[in-house]
Each structure stands twice: as structure tokens, then as C-alpha cells.
Amino acid sequence: MLRLTTDRRLGIEDSIAIIRSRMTEGEEAFIALSWTSLPPPRTWEEATQKQWQTTEFWRQWITVGEFPDHPLREELQRSALTLKGLTYAPTGTLIAAPTTSLPETPGGERNWDYRYTWVRDSTFALWAVYTLGLDREADDFFSFIRAVAAEDDLQLMYGVGGERDLPESRVEGLGGYDGARPVRIGNAAVHQRQLDVWGTMLDSVYLHTKSRDQLPEPLWPVLLRQIEQAASHWRDTDHGIWEVRGEPQHFTSSKLMCWVALDRGGPLARLHGEADYARKWDSIAEEIRDDICRNGLDDRGVFVQSYGTTNLDASLLLVPLVRFLPANDPRVRATVLADADELTQNGLVLRYRPEQTDDGLTGAQGITMCSFWLVSALVEIGEVARAKALCEHLLSHASPLGLYAEELDPVNGRHLGNFPQAFTHLALINALMHLIRVEETDRAKQFSPAHRNR
Template identity: 75%
Template sequence: MRQSPFPPIAEYAFLSDCEASCLIAPSGQVEWMCLPRHDSPSVFAAMLDRGAGSFQVAPYGVREPTSRRYLPGSLILETTWQAPTGWMIVRDALVMGPWHHLEKRAARYRRPPSDYEAGHCLLRTIRCVNGSVDLSVLCEPVFDYGRRRTDWQYVGAGYREATTASPGDGPAPVLRLTTDRNIGLEGPSAVIRTRLVEGDQAFVALSWATLPPPRTWDEAAQQQWYTTEYWRQWITVGEFHDHPWREELQRSALTLKGLTYAPTGALMAAATTSLPESPGGTRNWDYRYAWIRDSTFALWGLYTLGLDREANDFFSFIREVAAQDELQLMYGIGGERDLPEHTLDELEGYDGARPVRVGNSAALQRQHDMWGAMLDSVYLHVKSRDQLPEALWPILRRQVEQAATHWREPDNGIWEVRGAPQHFTSSKLMCWVAMDRGARLARLHDQPEQAEHWQRIANEIREDILTNGVDERGVFVQRYGATTLDASLLLVPLFRFLPADDPRVRATVLAIADDLTYNGLVLRYRVEDTDDGLPGTEGSFTICSFWLVSALVEIGEVERAKALCERVLSYASPLGLYAEEIDPISGRHLGNFPQAFTHLALINALMHVIRAEESGGGVRFAPAHPL
């Protein structure tokens, strides 16, 4: 069997400062990092091509660490290494801190998380804790997705600071490497070789902004301390139950926070592009954008955990983009509408999976679920405040009317199929959500005639779905005129389309649980039964398994839901993260990583089960929707 040079997707660690992010392999090598934003061109892309740039800190000649973990309540990675002659510990962080108060550390560090800002610095601290260790550092950026290699230059009089920059035009930042050890420069590579003995400490910092990077160990320790304090203060704001799943909820919340873009409040779907949905396959997409669809699931999860600030920031982003003339199903994290898709044919792709894509042409698709997601987001936000801001009314009215105009038309559906448009049942469902939530909001806004009009259309859509979207078994089907199952129909009870005790709801949930699973994990649909316009296969979509947990709770199957929840949780990465998919045979993670949608569904599923247990197993107690 061929030994792949690429680590399994699940073995990567994820770091973020809420503006940029990176993925670190078990080897201590940063293999994915885009600067200055999450969605900028990469400076390290060894994850997609072994020659496309990396940044390694490890003992010389040692390939695998002894252990890796996140410091509790943080996005700081701690890696323990055993070398032949000793032990060392490396801590990696994308720095956060109250930089305008650095000189008053002792008196002023306990500041609200809102007063912290990204340090634009990847900080790597090293301590030798036993014996001696030969430290090896190799920093070799290759700008613009591996296409632009450039040399380092020393800065100042010594050999402890160097800079490099992309040779071409564009927004690529100047990179600055600072350390308390001497740097050797070998063209495009910055190298450090030094021996540490017990008690020795060292740091390496890669920065890309005007904020001063650390130049001494004390400054490095101070910045890492600020970062730890930021994350631990932030996590204490949330409302996490005293439950065995508390750690999973906190890790998902931290991951979601890391997937946000602080300047706008956007939540991107994942930190990566083109990680394949099947080994060596072609279903490789760029997920570094914000989907309107994610909005309602994000607000469910964030409000449920008491993370109101993040929910409000994301809602503000959704409101801003929705104020434009026509709603688009996804946007750049800065609100950009134009996301042209192209391939990077010079990159080999993760473990040979090609093509590597940048941009996402699905942004131009017609997906009718986006109006329902938008309106449901508004409704969730308004319910949390018991008021509808006047400025929102024309925005939501325009979206409701769009749903009213287009609900009878075929579309590409929630899964963004690239085949012919179809009359997908879940798309009709979300158009019903748009009309239903619009009517509720109109009543709140003292617009009874408008509410009555929209409610009539909602009732018309409901009757159409019940007539054409349910087969003779009483099961909701993927598309009109078919008998194909689709995991998106698990949303029927979660969006309160029908009561959870309706026989059609129960039949649908159990049919998916019994017939659309493989080795206990839920498929989004069976590829052989769906013309999605793409070759190849895919794994189970983890979000669908968590949806099934929530839906099972809704129909009163709490023990079955808990068992499934435990099963899906057992597939988490060693650091508690999830990619988009899981191979139900091998347990291998597939697709982009870490994936926000999966962690959002995890939060809602776990809270369904927790609240079911607290209420004694009754139905309609869980936070699926505050109707």
C-alpha cells in the first residue's frame, strides 16, 4: 500500500486570530496559511502540494510528537516532543492581545474580549524540559498558492530578524521572522539549528503587520499569555451545561469563533479549499466564504450557548449583504459578491486529489433555500429582542417577495448540485419558511394585511409540498415525482413545518435513519439515485448525522438519538475537530476542515439530547426553534 506524504485531514490542528488562520500537521509543520485574511492567497500550502510552502518547528530528526492538545479553553496548541536525548514542549498561537495597553500588563490585562485585537503574528515558543534537544526550524513561504518563491533578507545589525515579500503585485504582505536565536538564510529558506538544554527557552515569531512582533523571550511570553487570557475570558461568556459533553460544546464554540472574520462578523464555512470529498476525487471546493444558509444554523447554535455577541455580529453581516439589490447564496468574508472559480493546475492537490479550486461558481446558482434561511435568521434575531428594527423591514419584505415569486421554479437545491435544476422538496420547505417567518414578522411590525397575504402563500406552499413532496409511504422525498430519500428532509421537524408527532414526520425520520445510513452514519443522498452533475462518490455528511440526532429527539426517540450522538462524537479528530464528511467504512475525515456547518449541527444536536434528558424525554422541549 502506498504511503502518502500527506497527513490525514483529521490530524491537523486549527489556529485562528479571527482574521487569519492556519493548519499545523503532527510534524510541527504549518501546511496551510493564507494572509492577510482567511481567504487570501496562501503563503504556506504544503497541504495541497508538498512544495508549496511550510513552516516547521521540531526536534531535529524526529518525525512524530509524543502528544498534542489544545490548552483547555483556548486555540493554543501544545505539542510535546521526545528526542533521543531529551524532551521539549512547543506552544503555537495566532496572537491576540490588548496591544494599546501592553505597558500596563499587571494592572490592565483583565479587559473585555471586545477590546482585544488580532496580533497578526504566528508565535511559536519552545521549552526544553528534560535533557537536551537539537531544535530545527525551517520557514519556507511560497506566495500565491505556491507560485511565487522569494528570498529572505536580514533586518538590522544582527542575525535574529529577517523579512521576505512576494515578488509580484497584489495584496501579499511582507513577512517578518523574529527570534532570540540566530537565523541562517538559504535563499527562500530561513533556518535555525540550535541545541537547547533543560530549562532553556526560545521563540520564533512570524508576523505580517505593523504591530511590533516580540523580540525577546519576555515579550513572546507576554503575548502568548495575553492570547491565552483572551480565549479563556471569551469561553467563560458562554453558557455550557455541566455535562459530559461540555468539552465538545466548548471546542465547537471555539472552532466557530476561529472561523469568523472579526472585521465584518462573517462566518466562513471552513478554513480550507479543495480538500477532497473522496480520496483522490474531483469533488473539491473552496469553502472560505460565508453562506447565507449557515446563518440560521449559526444563530440557533450561538444563541443557544449564550454567545450573543458573535450571533449579533454575524447577523449584522447578513443584514448588510441582504440590503443589496439581490440576495446571493454566498459572499466573501468581506461582503464581496464576485467569487469567480478557477483551478490551480500546477498544484498536485491533497494526496493527488485534483483539481485545486479557488473561488466558488456555486455563488451564481439559484438556490431557493436562501430566502428562508435569511428570514429565519431575522426571526431568531428579533425573538431574542422582542422588537423588529425599522431598518430591517424593507430588507426582509424584499426577500419574502422573492420567495413568493420564485417558489414554484426548480433550483439547484441545498446541496448545490451541478446537474439540471429540480423541484427539490427542501427548497420548497425553505420557501415556506420564508413566507411563514415573513408573516410572523409582519404581525410584529403591525402589518396585518401583509401578514395575511404572506400566510396565504405559506399555506399554498405547504399544500403543494404535502401533495407532491410526500410519497405513498407517507415519507418526504428529495424532489417532486421521485421516491429518493434526502437528509435535508430532516429539517421538516426542525423548522416546525409539521408537528413532530405527525405520522409523516416520524416516517421520514425513521426512513432516513434506516435506509439512508451506512455503518450508522447518514448520507446526504445516494449518489446513484441523484443527478448531481458530478463524477465519483462521497462520504457521509457529518452534519446530516447530527441533524438525525436532533430529529430523533423531536419524535421522542431520545435513547436512539443519544446512541447516535455518541457514535458520531467518537469520530472526532484527536483534537476534537470535524471535516465536512466521514468515510463510514474507515472513519477517515474527508472534505474541507474544520467545517463550521458540522460544528453548528453538533451544538444543536447535543443541546437537543441534553435538554431532552433534563425534561424527562418529552417532545418539543429542545432548542430547534423558538416558535
């Protein structure tokens, strides 16, 4: 974390100049946004008091978490603090990023408004906060997910207050960072059809229920409606996890998350005493699995982006993470290694090859969370040394404040896109905990008791 020693002899402008000299471009934009939204202190004493109060709040909050005694502890805490900072307290929502239109590609058109909450983030968010012992944040976010899921149609994203209507518009005549255009307000992706939304929601409920070993009665009709939606529509085309603005396709990862919805639905139904629904959903889950394994694999046994193609896609790194197949399955290993060897550039994972994907836009791309997904997936298939090396490489790209934007330029490591990005930090926590747990398991196997019974 960046620390600036206060000095009464420094004026505000000098202080800002020192801070900016040590920040990345994304951090400068983020801090500038925060700076202008807060009323300035009127005196030096008031500023010092507010700084102390703020520091003390965060110091006390971080002690609530359960962080492992490990060299990676600081990175976990930094990401936890970031997620807390991205949480809207009145509703418990976790926004994707606090910025809009910071360009994914300098001079390009991939400039989006991320000041909303995605249901897709919910599974990773709840997994992260439960793992780190942050139960209050988990309860608040789950309450929000539960509330929006109770509506007839589950959207893929919402406003921080639960708003459903997020019209996208362009601010004409205004250039964003480094002249980036267009500057967008709102996000038209809210109107897209994305089948994975049911899987992420059900996985969230499954995680929440496991942590409490009970399914609240009012939640059952909500689950019933969402699981039945997945059961009815899993054969449909959609715009996929990357929200492509080209033609809908049969994206493999979308089918995968529909499988998650049905797979998690079975145990939840049994917990609620609904054996008939459990059997029905288990059967459909097997049908989806068979369909994916028949149509979503190429001749090498690698899971591909969409049915009928041979395109690689980083979203299929989720195959072992959502337990679709055992980590030692040859198809899982082939997929992870194919992405590691063929979908990376200078050690950073691309989400897909843009020349192979009709996403309706121009310009290259790559999302940092995909690289952290690869760390977790490599651990799952036993490639621990390779996972550690990749993780060290990624951690070396952190900003001076230990933050990550949505993307890292694979050529020069420059942070690109909206900043800081919640999904990146969620994937980071998942990756680090994978490494920490495998180390703990290895140490346990090496332990030899001092005395043996004869």
C-alpha cells in the same frame, strides 16, 4: 484539545513532528495553513509570551458563554471555540472552512473552495450562539446578514468582506492533498439559483427579533423584498441545498425553506403592524405546505428529495427542526426513520444516494452535519435512546483536537473534505442541546416534591 508541553530543549522541527504525530490529516493541513500565514516569533521568550496571551484570550472568551453543567459541556465549548476561530472579525462573517480543495473523495473531483460565508449557515449559527449566550458574535453576524440582504439580489454566499464576485478557477499543474485534483480557487456555486436562501435569511431575522422582541424600522423594507421574492419564485426549480451541478429540479427542501420564509414573515409583519402582509404571507405559506405534502411525499408517506421521485435526502431531516409539521405527525416520523434506516452506512448518514441524484460529479459522498441532524430529529420524534447512541458514535469520530471535517468516510471514519467545517460544528451544537434539554425535561417530570398539599 491537544496540549503539547513546551520544552526548551526541543527545536521547532522536533516540536512540529510531535504535533503532527498526534493530528489527523485534515488538522495537519489546517495547522500548516495557519502556521505559514503568521510571522514566526524571534525568540523562545517571545514565543512563550504569545502562547500565553493566546491561551488567556481564549480562556477569557469562553467564560462569556452560557454552557450547561453537563458531561457534554466540553464538546459544546470546543465547537464554540471553533466557530469563533472561523469568524472574520472585521465583518462578523462565519466562513464555512479555512481551506480549499481538501478532497471529499480521495482521488476524486469533489474539491471545493470553502473560504467564504454561506447565508445558509446563518440560521444555525445564530441559533447556536444565542443558545450558548454569545450575543456579541450573534450581533456581528446578524449585522453582516442584514447588510447583504439589503441588496437587490440575495446571493447564497459571499466573500468574508461581503464580496459578491467569487469566480472559480483551477490551478493547473498543482496537486492538492494526497495529489487531489483539481485545486480550485473561488466557487462557481455563487451563480446557482437556490431557493432556500430566502428561508434561511428570514429564519435568521426571526431568531434575532425573538431574542429582542422588536423589529428595527430599517429592516422592514429588506424583509419585504426578500419575502416577496420567495412568494414569487417558490414554484421554480433550483440546484438545491447540496448545490448539485446537474439540471435544476423541484427539490423538496428548497420548497420547505420557501415555506419558512413565508411562515416567519407573517409574525414579523404583525410585529411591524402590517396586518395585510401578514394575512397574505400566511396564505401563501399554507399553499406551499399543501404543495409539498401533495408532491413531496412518496407512497409510504416519506418526504423525498424532489418532486416525482422516491429518492431519500438528508435535507428532509429539517422538516421537524424548522417546525414544518409537528414532530408527532406520522409523515415526520416516517421520514426520520427512513433516513435513519435506509440512508446510513455504518452509522453515518449520506446526504443522498449519488447513483440516484444527477449532481454532475462522480464519487461517493456523505456530510457529517447530516448525522448530527439525525440526532436532533430522532430526539424530536421521541427516539431518544437511538439519538444518544448515534451521538456517542459521532463524538467518537472527533479528531484529537475535537474538530470535524465536512465529511467522515463511512467505511473507516477518516475525515474528508475541507477542515474544520463550521456547518458540522453548528449541527453538533444543535444535536447536543437537543439531548441535554430532553434530559432536563425528563428529570423535571420525575421530580416529586417532599411535601404535598392535602
